[in-house]
C-alpha cells in the first residue's frame with residue numbers, strides 16, 4: 001500500500017477508536033516497532049539517494065501528523081473515561097438534559113407595558129412616586145382635608161407609629177402632586193403604579209392592585225381633550241372601535257368630576273353577564289383638576305387647566321383577557337399564569 005493510503009487508513013482508525021486500548025493498538029499498527037510507517041522508514045536504506053530523500057521526508061511528516069492525531073484523541077478518550085468513571089454511580093451522563101423552565105411576564109406587567117406604550121405614543125411621559133406616602137400627598141394636597149367625609153372613600157392602611165401620619169398610598173393621584181410641585185406646565189404624564197386599600201376582597205376588589213393615573217395640563221386643555229385622548233387609548237388597547245360615556249360623579253380633587261364607562265368589550269354593548277346586561281362597563285374616574293389642587297402645587301389656576309383620570313390596571317387586564325376574578329392575579333397559581 002502506498003504511504004498516502006496508509007495515512008488515510010490510519011486517520012480513519014484513530015477517528016473511530018472507542019477507548020484507550022483500541023487507540024494503543026492503532027499506535028502499534030502504524031507507529032510501533034513493527035508498524036507500517038516504521039517499516040517504511042526502516043526500508044529507506046534500500047532505496048536510491050533520490051527516493052530515500054523524497055520518501056523519507058514524506059514518511060517522517062506523516063509519522064509526526066499521526067502522533068499528534070493520536071495524542072489529541074487520547075485526551076478526548078481520557079476525559080470522557082474520567083467523567084464516566086467519576087460519575088457512573090451518581091448519574092447516567094448519556095441521559096439528555098432537562099429543559100430549563102423559562103419564566104415570562106405577568107399579565108399585569110404585559111398590560112402595564114402596553115398602556116405605557118400607547119400613552120408614550122401620544123406624548124405622555126411615564127413617572128412614578130413612592131408607595132409609602134404622607135397624609136399631605138395622599139389627601140390634603142388633593143383637597144381632601146382631615147376629618148372630611150371624603151377620606152372614608154379610601155379605606156386607608158396607616159403605618160405605625162400613627163403620629164407620623166404615614167400610609168400606604170390608596171391611589172396614584174399623589175404622584176400628580178409630586179410631579180406638579182417639581183415641574184411647570186404644559187405637561188402630560190401617566191403614573192402606572194401599585195396602590196393599597198383596607199378593603200374586603202371579592203371578584204373585582206383586592207387589597208393591593210394597580211392604578212394608572214393620567215394628567216394633562218395646559219392653557220386650554222378641556223374635557224373634550226380628555227374624551228379624545230381616552231377614546232383613542234381604549235381603541236388602541238382593545239384594538240377595536242370603543243364607545244364611551246361620561247356620568248357626573250364626585251372626586252374632591254376634580255371639578256367637574258365624572259365616571260367613564262366603555263361599551264362592553266365582551267358583547268359590544270348588546271348586554272351580557274360581564275356587563276350585567278347593561279351593555280356598559282364602569283371603567284374609570286376622571287375630571288378637570290380642581291383649582292385647590294393647583295394652588296397646593298404652586299400653580300395659578302387662572303392660567304392653567306387640565307384633566308386627570310385614574311383607572312384600575314387590573315380591571316383593564318380583566319377586560320382584555322376576560323378574567324372573572326381579580327384575585328387570580330396575586331394567587332401565584334401557575335395554571336393561571338402559564339396562559340399568558
Ligand code: FA5
Nearest residue numbers: 171173205206209283284285286308309310311312315
Ligand atoms: C380613585 O382612586 C381616584 N384617585 C381616581 C381619579 C384620578 C379620579 C384622577 C379623578 C381624577 P377610585 O377609588 O374610583 O378613584 O378608583 C379608581 C379605579 O381603581 C376604579 O375605577 C377601579 O378600576 C380601581 N379600583 C378601585 N378599588 C379597587 C380595588 N379594591 N381593587 C381593584 N381595583 C380597584
